[in-house]
Amino acid sequence: MRAKNLSAEILLNSAEQAFNDGDYKRAFSCINKYNRSKIEPNYQSLLLEIKILNALGKYNKSLIALSSAIKLAVDNKDKRDIHNLFVDAYNYLYNIEKMIDHLEQSITYDSDISNAAARFRLLNLYVGQERLTQAKKIGNRLLSWQDYYSKTAFLLLKVSKFKKDKNSVIKYAKLLISHASFICDEDNLEIFNNLISVDALSEAALLVEERLNAHSSYKGYKNAKAIIYLKQGKIKEAIAFFSNEKGNDDVSAVYFYQALKQYYFNIKQLNTFLNLQEKFTDDYFTMECIEEYVSFGKLDLAVSAQLNLQHTDFLKCTVDYNKLIAYWILGDITKCRLILNDNVEFIKKTTIEKSLQVPQVFMRYIKALIGQHKKSLLPSTDDNTDKLYVIGESHSLVLNNKTISLDNCHYKTEVKFIKGIKMHHLSDGANNKYKYYFQKHVKGIEKNANLFFIVGEIDCRIEDGISKAARNLNSSIENIVKNTVSTYIAYLKGLLLTICPKQVFIQGVPAPFIPKNTWLDIPRHIQIIKQVNEELRQESLKNKWFFIDVYCATVDINGWSHGKWHLDYFHLKPSIYDNISKWLIHK
Numbered sequence: 217m218r219a220k221n222l223s224a225e226i227l228l229n230s231a232e233q234a235f236n237d238g239d240y241k242r243a244f245s246c247i248n249k250y251n252r253s254k255i256e257p258n259y260q261s262l263l264l265e266i267k268i269l270n271a272l273g274k275y276n277k278s279l280i281a282l283s284s285a286i287k288l289a290v291d292n293k294d295k296r297d298i299h300n301l302f303v304d305a306y307n308y309l310y311n312i313e314k315m316i317d318h319l320e321q322s323i324t325y326d327s328d329i330s331n332a333a334a335r336f337r338l339l340n341l342y343v344g345q346e347r348l349t350q351a352k353k354i355g356n357r358l359l360s361w362q363d364y365y366s367k368t369a370f371l372l373l374k375v376s377k378f379k380k381d382k383n384s385v386i387k388y389a390k391l392l393i394s395h396a397s398f399i400c401d402e403d404n405l406e407i408f409n410n411l412i413s414v415d416a417l418s419e420a421a422l423l424v425e426e427r428l429n430a431h432s433s434y435k436g437y438k439n440a441k442a443i444i445y446l447k448q449g450k451i452k453e454a455i456a457f458f459s460n461e462k463g464n465d466d467v468s469a470v471y472f473y474q475a476l477k478q479y480y481f482n483i484k485q486l487n488t489f490l491n492l493q494e495k496f497t498d499d500y501f502t503m504e505c506i507e508e509y510v511s512f513g514k515l516d517l518a519v520s521a522q523l524n525l526q527h528t529d530f531l532k533c534t535v536d537y538n539k540l541i542a543y544w545i546l547g548d549i550t551k552c553r554l555i556l557n558d559n560v561e562f563i564k565k566t567t568i569e570k571s572l573q574v575p576q577v578f579m580r581y582i583k584a585l586i587g588q589h590k591k592s593l594l595p596s597t598d599d600n601t602d603k604l605y606v607i608g609e610s611h612s613l614v615l616n617n618k619t620i621s622l623d624n625c626h627y628k629t630e631v632k633f634i635k636g637i638k639m640h641h642l643s644d645g646a647n648n649k650y651k652y653y654f655q656k657h658v659k660g661i662e663k664n665a666n667l668f669f670i671v672g673e674i675d676c677r678i679e680d681g682i683s684k685a686a687r688n689l690n691s692s693i694e695n696i697v698k699n700t701v702s703t704y705i706a707y708l709k710g711l712l713l714t715i716c717p718k719q720v721f722i723q724g725v726p727a728p729f730i731p732k733n734t735w736l737d738i739p740r741h742i743q744i745i746k747q748v749n750e751e752l753r754q755e756s757l758k759n760k761w762f763f764i765d766v767y768c769a770t771v772d773i774n775g776w777s778h779g780k781w782h783l784d785y786f787h788l789k790p791s792i793y794d795n796i797s798k799w800l801i802h803k
Contacts, residue, residue: 608670
């Protein structure tokens with residue numbers, strides 16, 4: 217027995233040494249041999265096994281070992297460490313709810329500075345999930361620990377901005393400014409933008425003037441001063457000051473352009489902003505205009521706009537993917553292929569920064585659409601074929617320049633695309649740019665037209681839209697879905713009174729096709745999509761509109777997509793519309 221214990225101890229020491237040396241495969245081999253030695257597992261051996269499993273990406277096995285280790289944890293320190301390891305495993309499995317649960321338990325066992333990293337991690341998750349009350353409560357303790365002071369103050373500043381709490385924004389901004397030695401110019405600009413977001417103009421102006429008086433050469437402060445003029449309603453002074461101070465290749469100019477765009481949007485003069493392109497000829501203004509042209513439907517202007525300078529990846533990819541969308545809607549497949557060929561390496565990348573994720577998604581999507589492209593996608597030349605206006609987000613692009621049959625009538629489609637639009641944007645009582653574009657597209661259509669709306673899938677995505685709203689508002693999914701869909705349809709009904717459409721078609725949301733990861737709350741996700749479709753169907757039929765049940769077309773017996781009609785994790789293949797009348801409901 218003594219020899220057996222000695223052999224097991226050697227294996228355990230070898231596993232630990234291999235782990236410390238970064239030889240995780242050898243460490244895994246040694247720990248497996250240790251486990252097979254029939255020595256009763258102890259807390260330390262399980263802890264080492266968990267670390268090895270995490271290092272090798274075997275997170276599900278790690279969770280099994282953690283469940284055993286938590287039973288052997290003796291004191292609060294051990295329990296704290298186990299819960300923190302649970303968090304590491306769930307982090308790689310993208311299970312945010314489990315991460316939050318274990319972090320909350322971790323700081324229960326150790327609320328002191330020794331566990332500050334867990335508290336700060338929890339704060340980040342609360343902020344990301346917009347659980348603002350919890351974030352503020354847990355963050356205040358972190359402010360007393362110097363190493364976390366500035367990072368925590370920035371997160372609490374962000375929380376206060378979400379809550380539109382002007383006094384708190386000013387409070388945390390002043391806390392940060394008072395620690396100037398920890399703050400760089402980019403940080404100051406972030407503080408400025410948060411102050412501006414709650415109309416704390418005097419505090420924002422003071423920050424900018426202090427930095428300018430300190431003779432800072434950072435161009436962002438002069439652009440910020442122009443934004444102050446803009447917020448004060450001094451539009452001529454703002455443009456004049458900005459024009460005199462800016463540099464053509466200055467990325468911080470984007471903040472001014474976005475503020476200027478919002479100013480003209482608020483006074484319902486977005487066209488005036490777009491017409492400023494003769495005055496502002498730099499690439500960042502061009503980029504902002506191209507983004508708006510695509511959702512505005514000014515596609516010729518989007519594709520004709522040109523960049524001047526050697527540009528960054530962000531600038532080039534943002535412009536390219538917007539032009540790609542415009543060319544696709546215009547039916548110019550050749551130009552689409554040229555843009556895709558120029559971005560082959562970017563499309564292939566598996567890891568990219570957050571600002572480039574949307575450009576990559578659209579490039580991959582349209583590349584897949586082109587792969588499905590065939591003659592039947594081209595519009596019919598039959599003069600008796602009615603036009604069908606398709607209005608929606610990315611899902612509408614699949615129907616571009618396609619001839620389809622609905623209710624024994626043939627239609628040729630024309631897409632009116634609005635990037636990222638949700639039902640929530642139209643059901644919300646406040647004005648927003650999505651509602652502005654939607655109204656522009658609908659009111660620009662002739663009376664007695666045929667309309668096809670594709671909005672709602674983005675509302676149903678994991679940890680976003682309806683799911684997040686239900687958690688943040690402490691409300692049931694049923695109530696959120698019913699309210700979102702009913703107010704969306706009510707808004708649509710009121711808007712359509714101005715053009716008296718001939719036929720209205722409402723498309724539902726496809727069954728989910730994302731990977732069934734272990735972190736995914738599958739029943740909750742299925743429930744949201746199923747109920748959204750049921751509410752859309754009922755509301756459509758109530759208004760004597762057609763409902764296109766793509767959920768029924770794509771769902772398997774378990775509530776997930778069978779995959780036949782999916783082009784990628786979210787979008788449908790063009791071929792589903794070749795026989796779409798099969799899923800048309802009118803009664």
